[in-house]
Amino acid sequence: MNKDIDNINNTDESVKKALDIMESSSEINDEQLQEMLKDKEVLQACRDIMDSSLFLQQKGGIELPNVEMELERFKKKQHSTRMRSNLWKTTIGIAAMITVLFGSYYLINSLTTPALEPITVFTADTTPQHIVLQKDDGEKIVLDEPQSNNQVVPKTAIAKSEKKELDYRQVISTTTQTHVLTVPRGESFKVVLCDGTEVWLNANSNFVYPTAFIGNERIVTLEGEAYFKVAKDAKRPFIVKTETVQTRVLGTEFNIRSYTPEDTHVVLINGKVEVSNTKGGSYTRLYPGEDAHLQSDGNFVLTEVDLDSYVYWKDGYFYFDNITLKDIMQNLGRWYNVNIEFRNKEAMTYKMHFISDRTKDLEHTISLLNRMKKVTVTLQGNTLTID
Numbered sequence: 001m002n003k004d005i006d007n008i009n010n011t012d013e014s015v016k017k018a019l020d021i022m023e024s025s026s027e028i029n030d031e032q033l034q035e036m037l038k039d040k041e042v043l044q045a046c047r048d049i050m051d052s053s054l055f056l057q058q059k060g061g062i063e064l065p066n067v068e069m070e071l072e073r074f075k076k077k078q079h080s081t082r083m084r085s086n087l088w089k090t091t092i093g094i095a096a097m098i099t100v101l102f103g104s105y106y107l108i109n110s111l112t113t114p115a116l117e118p119i120t121v122f123t124a125d126t127t128p129q130h131i132v133l134q135k136d137d138g139e140k141i142v143l144d145e146p147q148s149n150n151q152v153v154p155k156t157a158i159a160k161s162e163k164k165e166l167d168y169r170q171v172i173s174t175t176t177q178t179h180v181l182t183v184p185r186g187e188s189f190k191v192v193l194c195d196g197t198e199v200w201l202n203a204n205s206n207f208v209y210p211t212a213f214i215g216n217e218r219i220v221t222l223e224g225e226a227y228f229k230v231a232k233d234a235k236r237p238f239i240v241k242t243e244t245v246q247t248r249v250l251g252t253e254f255n256i257r258s259y260t261p262e263d264t265h266v267v268l269i270n271g272k273v274e275v276s277n278t279k280g281g282s283y284t285r286l287y288p289g290e291d292a293h294l295q296s297d298g299n300f301v302l303t304e305v306d307l308d309s310y311v312y313w314k315d316g317y318f319y320f321d322n323i324t325l326k327d328i329m330q331n332l333g334r335w336y337n338v339n340i341e342f343r344n345k346e347a348m349t350y351k352m353h354f355i356s357d358r359t360k361d362l363e364h365t366i367s368l369l370n371r372m373k374k375v376t377v378t379l380q381g382n383t384l385t386i387d
Contacts, residue, residue: 118341119348121326122333124382129184129337131164136177144187167192168211176212183207183224185337188314193220196231197238200314204259204334225257227314241278244294248283249273255310259334264294267310275300318356318365325350325375329386336362339383347375347386 131143144164166181169192183189183201191199194212201207205224218238230238232251240247242258245266252271258264266275268290274283277298284300286292289307292300312319318335320328326348333340335358342348352374356365362379369377376387 116343118343118385119345120339120341121348122330122338122340124333124337124339125185129186131184131187131189132182133166134180134182136179143189164188165190165192168194169196171211176210176214178208178210181207181209185334188316193218193231195233198229200227202226202257202313222256222258224259225255225313227253227255227311229253244278245275245292246278247273247275254286261294262296266292267305267307269307269311312355313358316358318354318358320352320354322351322353324348325352325386328352328354329384332362332365333384336365337382338362338379340386341383342386344375344387350374 130145133141133143135141143166164187166189171194181189181191181201183203183205185204187203189201191201191207191209193199193209195218197218199207199209199220202225205222205226207224207226208221210220213236216236218233218236219241220239221241223242226240228238228240228249230249230251230253234250238249238251240256242256242264244261244264245256245258247254247256247266249271252273253269254271254273255267255269256265257267266273266286268286268288270288273286275286275292276283277294277300279298281298284292284302286302289304291303291305293303294300306321309319309321309323318328318331320331326342329340329342332338352372354369354372356368362384366377366379366384369375378385378387
């Protein structure tokens with residue numbers, strides 16, 4: 001019996017110390033805090049009380065606590081079943097203070113519990129970002145810088161380089177060359193091929209194409225994202241190859257995104273196209289408004305989509321309709337070339353509608369995201385953090 005009484009006294013003393021600490025948490029110095037952390041009973045009492053407030057914060061935002069529920073939770077942690085009635089007054093006082101203890105929880109728990117690692121969904125590229133044209137002989141021409149006299153690109157392209165456009169329709173050549181155009185993060189670029197096909201390249205894309213089409217097929221290769229408006233030629237199909245997908249058309253408009261094998265989509269705007277995987281699979285025909293998403297087994301899943309999401313980017317806008325926040329932030333990371341980290345894991349799956357002008361700076365886009373009041377987006381250095 002004496003032992004039980006000692007346990008009650010010890011518990012009361014620990015709780016009293018814990019409450020004193022939490023009531024005056026802003027006045028605690030480092031020496032006092034370290035001494036308190038060595039007292040396991042006091043530290044445990046603080047944690048038990050804070051567990052109740054954290055539980056409420058996670059489940060119901062910052063609403064006032066359910067006192068009856070918190071009394072029960074606290075009693076189960078601090079006392080055996082037969083001792084509950086002896087500490088009723090103490091637990092009532094504790095439950096009444098729960099609403100003012102949120103700050104104290106972080107003071108104690110931040111020093112004793114490792115912080116959760118943020119989830120990185122996009123990583124910035126620290127190398128210089130330039131629009132580069134590479135020719136057959138290996139020569140590289142930076143198109144977003146003044147050209148030197150010994151750098152030769154199509155004459156019509158030189159006049160339009162300030163508009164971020166290359167035009168091969170008037171290039172006269174007896175032979176064909178293979179050009180590789182690299183569009184970095186934060187940029188977009190338009191190419192008009194020799195047959196009049198228009199290609200808009202999104203940020204972080206590589207496009208391989210001939211200066212003249214020879215033979216029965218018009219073949220180009222893409223890594224990244226591009227919008228195609230293909231010139232009609234019934235005798236020569238236009239074929240776009242990516243790492244995992246091959247798209248064949250005669251004359252139409254469509255969008256291809258292929259940054260990774262898992263994120264490979266072909267969306268038909270108008271006309272007809274056929275898609276297949278690059279491992280010899282059969283062709284699948286698309287109709288306007290359909291998205292063909294390549295699966296890991298080599299087959300395609302066809303769904304109807306909002307075409308605006310695949311058109312507006314080439315006109316200078318972010319346009320996302322019912323898209324996960326993770327996908328939205330990856331797009332922003334690619335355009336602004338910043339790291340993207342989620343400290344709120346659940347927020348990655350939020351479906352959102354978002355529109356913004358891509359020509360505006362990053363701070364403008366952040367302010368629009370924060371106005372939606374679903375998450376908090378902050379910029380620290382070159383990293384966007386989502387809470």
